[in-house]
Amino acid sequence: MVEEGIMEGDYVVVRPQPAAEQGEIVVALIGDEATVKKFKRKGKSIKLFPANPFYSPIEVTEDVTIVGKVIGIIRYY
Template identity: 55%
Template sequence: MSRELTEKQRQILQFIVESMDDTGVTPTMREIASRFGFSAPASVRRHLDALEKKGYIRRHEGRARGIEPIKDQVRRLFWQRTGIPLVGQVAAGTPILAEENIEDVLQLGGLFPMEQGLFALRVKGDSMIEAGILEGDLLVVRPQPTADVGDIVVAMLGDEGTVKRFGRAGDHIRLEPANKDYFPIITRDARVVGVVVGLVRHL
């Protein structure tokens, strides 16, 4: 089933999350009905059924406040509405550890399309300077496990992340720097985690 929400489902989910943030508990079905002007509990139940099937909430039957938002799915949805999450740092030289935690949420004012799951990484190193990617720049990345030859990708080598141009060398992946002072990385072990779709210059 698609995880795309109707506008009413999104509003109800946002109300659930905001109620939990404000009061520490999720709303009852009666409170949801009152907030959105539903006259019958069945209308609320129908929307909650859809949110549960799409993976945004789980419900604990028999409890008045038994709605539990599923945090990862909710974060991904509302980040795309309000901003793009900044995830650690990624090396653009000798690979360094890319922290898998969110440092900030960037408000980029509609500079990029609202695609599901976009995230940003801050570049460390100078191995991509000939592609116009400088240390400190923010890269906006579309998560995907594959890439076309020539794409600039974020790839993981073990637990370390790097930004390189994607290529092939026989049955190996070739990660090509854009700086003559660096050598390409040719490996079978790299894992593409996303393709760079935008850049915000560090000033």
């Protein structure tokens, strides 16, 4: 998520919540793997978009759980 200011090695600070608002960056579980994506809703469809345009968005289904909203980052130099 470099395009969103989250660099490799950063720690994300997450507020646990089961839902998100349009355009928020969230942590989601897909199976047992966590991912950080931008939340977008269009009608009844919900998709998680990567910051990198070379990757495809993920359609939210029962297999995807919103863990929480990213509210900050911690970066060590």
